[in-house]
Amino acid sequence: MxxxxxxxxxxxxxxxxxxAADIGFAVDAGEIVGLxxxxxxxxxxxxxxxxxxxxxxxGVITICGIDARARPGAARQKLGVVLQSTxxxxxxxxREAITLFARLHGTAADPAPLLARFGLDEKADAAFAxxxxxxxxxxxxxxxxxxxxxxxxxxEPTTGLDPHIxxxxxxxxxxxxxEGRAILVTTxxxxxxxxxxDRILILDRGRIVAEGTPAALIAEPSxxxxxxxxxxxxxxxxxxxxxxxxxxxxxxxxxxRFTTGDLNRALAGIIAxxxxxxxxxxxxxxxxxxxxxxxxxxxGRDPRG
Ligand SMILES: Nc1ncnc2c1ncn2[C@@H]1O[C@H](COP(=O)(O)OP(=O)(O)OP(=O)(O)O)[C@@H](O)[C@H]1O
Numbered sequence: 001m002x003x004x005x006x007x008x009x010x011x012x013x014x015x016x017x018x019x020a021a022d023i024g025f026a027v028d029a030g031e032i033v034g035l036x037x038x039x040x041x042x043x044x045x046x047x048x049x050x051x052x053x054x055x056x057x058x059g060v061i062t063i064c065g066i067d068a069r070a071r072p073g074a075a076r077q078k079l080g081v082v083l084q085s086t087x088x089x090x091x092x093x094x095r096e097a098i099t100l101f102a103r104l105h106g107t108a109a110d111p112a113p114l115l116a117r118f119g120l121d122e123k124a125d126a127a128f129a130x131x132x133x134x135x136x137x138x139x140x141x142x143x144x145x146x147x148x149x150x151x152x153x154x155x156e157p158t159t160g161l162d163p164h165i166x167x168x169x170x171x172x173x174x175x176x177x178x179e180g181r182a183i184l185v186t187t188x189x190x191x192x193x194x195x196x197x198d199r200i201l202i203l204d205r206g207r208i209v210a211e212g213t214p215a216a217l218i219a220e221p222s223x224x225x226x227x228x229x230x231x232x233x234x235x236x237x238x239x240x241x242x243x244x245x246x247x248x249x250x251x252x253x254x255x256x257r258f259t260t261g262d263l264n265r266a267l268a269g270i271i272a273x274x275x276x277x278x279x280x281x282x283x284x285x286x287x288x289x290x291x292x293x294x295x296x297x298x299x300g301r302d303p304r305g
Contacts, residue, residue, distance in 0.1 A: 003026040003027065003028050003029075003062075003182075004027055004028060004029050004063065004064055004078075004150050004151045004181075004182030005026060005027040005050065005061075005062070005063055005151050005182055005184065006025075006026045006060075006061075006062045007023055007024060007025055007026070007046070007050065007059065007060075007061050007062075008024045008059060008060045009022055009023075009024060009058055009059045009060065010022070010023040010024070010046065010049060010056050010058070010059030010060075010061065011023070011056060011057050011058040011059055012042075012045050012049055012054065012056045012057050013057055014045070017206075018205075018206050019042045019045040019206050020042045020045045020046055020049065020056070020206045021206040021207050022207065023042075023046055023059070023203075023206075023207070023208060024208070025201055025208065025211065027151070027182040027183070027184050028182060029150065029180050029181065029182050030177055030178070030180045030181070030182070031177065031182055031183070031198050031199065032173065032174070032177050032183040032185060032196055032197050032198050032199075033182075033183065033184050033185070033197060033198065033199045033200070033201065034185050034186070034187060034193040034196065034197035034199070034200045034201070035047070035184060035185065035186045035201050035203060036186070036187065036188075036190070036193055036200055036201070036202050036203065036291075036295060037202055037203035037204055037295075037299065038204065038295075038299050040205075041203040041204050041205065041206070041299070042203050042205070042206040042207075043155075043186040043203055044084075044155060044186070045206070046203070047081075047083075047153050047155050047184070047186060049061065050063070050068070050079075050153060050184070051079065051081045051083075051153055052068060052069075052072045052075065052076060055069075056069070061075075063075040063078050063079060063150075063151055064078040064150050064151065066078065077105070077106075077147060078149055078150045078151055079149050079150075079151050079152075079153065080143075080144030080145055080146070080147070080149035080151070080152040080153070081144055081152075081153045081155075082137075082140045082141060082143075082144045082152070082153070082154045082155065082157050083140075083155050084155050084156055084159070088128045088139075089128065090127060090128055090129035091127050091128070091129070092127070092128050093123075093124065093125045093126060093127060093128070094111075094115060094120045094123055094124050094125075094126070094128075094131075094139050094142070095111045095115065095124045095125055097128070097139065097143060098111035098114050098115065098142060098143065098146060099111055101143050101146040102146050102147070105146050105147040107146070107147055109146060109147075111124070114142045114145060114146065115142070117142070117145075118138040118139070118141055118142040118145075118172065119138055119168075120135065120138055120139060120142060123135055133160060133161055133165070134161055134162070134165035134168070137157065137158070137161060137165065137169060138168075138169075138172070140157070141157070141169065141172050141173075145176075149181065150180075150181055150182065151181065151182045151183075151184070152173075152176055152181055152182070152183050152184070153184050153185075154173065154183065154184070154185040154186070155185075155186050156186055156187055156188065157169055157173070157185060157187075158170075158187065158189065158192060159187075159188070159189075166192070170192070170195065170196050173185065173196060174196070177198075185197065190290065190291040190292040190295065191291075193214065193291055194214045194218075194290070194291045197214060198213065199211070199212065199213055200212065200213070200214055200217060200291070202217075202294075202295060202298055202299070204298065204299040209298050209299065210294070210298055214291055217291060217294050218288070218289055218290065218291055218294055224259075224260075224261050224288065224289060225259065225260050225261070225263050225286055225287070225288065225289065226257075226258075226259050226286070226287055226288070226289045226290075226293050227256075227257065227258050227259070227260060227263070227266070227284065227285070227286045228255070228256075228257050228284065228285045228286075229255070229256045229257075229258075229270065229281060229283070229284045229285075230254050230255050230256075230281070230282045230283040230284070231254045231255075231256070231274055231279045231280070231281060231282060232254070232274075232279045232280045232281075232282045233254055233279055234253045234254045235273070235274070235277050235279065236277055237277075238251070239251025239256055240273070243258075243266070243269045243270065243273070244265065244266075244269050245260050245261070245262045245265040245266040245269065246258045246259075246260055246266050246269065246270075247259045247260060247297075248297055254282070256270070259289060259293070259297065263286060
């Protein structure tokens with residue numbers, strides 16, 4: 001087995017809140033796994049537990065075969081972390097920061113290759129405070145890369161970045177994966193998750209509620225097609241609570257929203273219902289469900305908060 005990270009029965013409370021409960025998953029070498037979920041789902045709690053920044057109440061975390069809770073120092077050597085804030089001082093330069101991180105890692109790495117790889121040559125000796133958002137994020141990736149980690153944890157690595165820089169960060173993350181590293185990434189951007197992740201874990205209220213490739217989650221038969229429909233008027237007795245071949249039914253006035261795996265049969269049922277009331281379909285939109293639809297369906301909440 002080549003899992004770079006295994007997490008079993010991870011649990012953590014923050015006061016009265018069960019932020020993580022019985023979390024279990026693995027990330028293999030050469031794989032990008034996305035941790036998705038609405039605000040407060042527990043994503044940061046899971047990442048910080050793996051990074052050794054908070055102490056879980058229960059669970060086993062193994063990083064490249066090392067028990068991370070029993071041997072945090074040894075596990076840290078295998079790990080690179082990009083958190084939401086770098087915590088760097090305004091005056092430090094990228095060259096100094098990389099040198100400092102290398103020293104903390106117990107290596108004396110030459111910063112030049114990392115500065116070049118992450119496009120920071122020109123800013124190598126500029127103060128952190130003068131770097132743009134994209135340059136700061138490239139520096140955060142470079143710092144996570146000190147010590148050539150086998151597992152990289154990225155907590156919302158592209159939040160607040162423009163689309164061009166976001167694509168650049170994606171390319172760096174894919175390159176890390178293609179070198180055989182394991183990547184665990186959190187994001188609120190469903191399009192990003194769909195493009196970047198080989199596999200996705202959906203978290204809700206501290207628990208994993210779904211897991212699979214983006215394509216498999218979207219192709220979940222009951223949710224494959226998302227439909228909005230408007231009748232010529234609201235049905236006299238309202239919309240029924242359930243109809244054959246229809247899921248996530250939400251009707252209001254003349255409008256109906258639902259998901260279905262069989263549009264023919266779903267529409268046949270609706271047409272029969274409308275015919276019975278002397279009504280017709282006035283307008284309709286149907287399309288492939290997105291990862292965002294899947295997440296809303298599973299958690300009942302908007303992934304962007
Ligand atoms: N230090 C803390 N003290 C008290 N409660 C906390 C603390 N940290 C997190 N929580 C709570 O634990 C739950 C999980 O929070 P966490 O930050 O892990 O979620 P998240 O999925 O990363 O959210 P977001 O997408 O908003 O970053 C939330 O209910 C949050 O309010």
